[in-house]
Amino acid sequence: DAGITQSPRHKVTETGTPVTLRCHQTENHRYMYWYRQDPGHGLRLIHYSYGVKDTDKGEVSDGYSVSRSKTEDFLLTLESATSSQTSVYFCAISEQDPGKVHARRNYGYTFGSGTRLTVV
């Protein structure tokens, strides 16, 4: 997807090991998101960021942490991976609405291609 890349694309890891997924954007968008996609659940928000070092929890944040030290990078870390975290992870970005300090432009999100994580 243009302007947003995720790495790695696939990863297999063992239960109990730490894992970090990376999302990189070249669009200079203020907002970044991490979702997980599971059959029958659609997309569920894990964490999101509204600026450098500004992050907040989503609906399924337990077991995950995030960091954003630069505008272009948003990292998702599984401190100690569990089998329930086997999933496809998507990063997304959205623009800030220039007319409002903290609001985002509601043109929808742009998504990365996803990371398929398997915890064995």
Add this chain to the structure above:
Amino acid sequence: AQSVTQLDSQVPVFEEAPVELRCNYSSSVSVYLFWYVQYPNQGLQLLLKYLSGSTLVKGINGFEAEFNKSQTSFHLRKPSVHISDTAEYFCAVSDQMNYGGSQGNLIFGKGTKLSVKP
């Protein structure tokens, strides 16, 4: 709290037939509405969106959707589908009142898998 319900988890249809994928939402405030498409092993791609104005919204690949405020629905339609339309489709909603925080975050439905058969 907002929620999105996609009434059909799977929709099988023959090629060149019409199709409607149903989406209902609940919200106490005015909303923006979106449809995304996900082809196998790919990310999500924006199909169309309703922000304001005409309630009939046209998107890519011949799809259209109609916003019905009284029925809180945003159904997706295509008059004649192709094999290449086989994919999963997601409806999403966000608040119009968007001043940061969780407001403005997209809430997704669970998806509808469209299977087009020859």
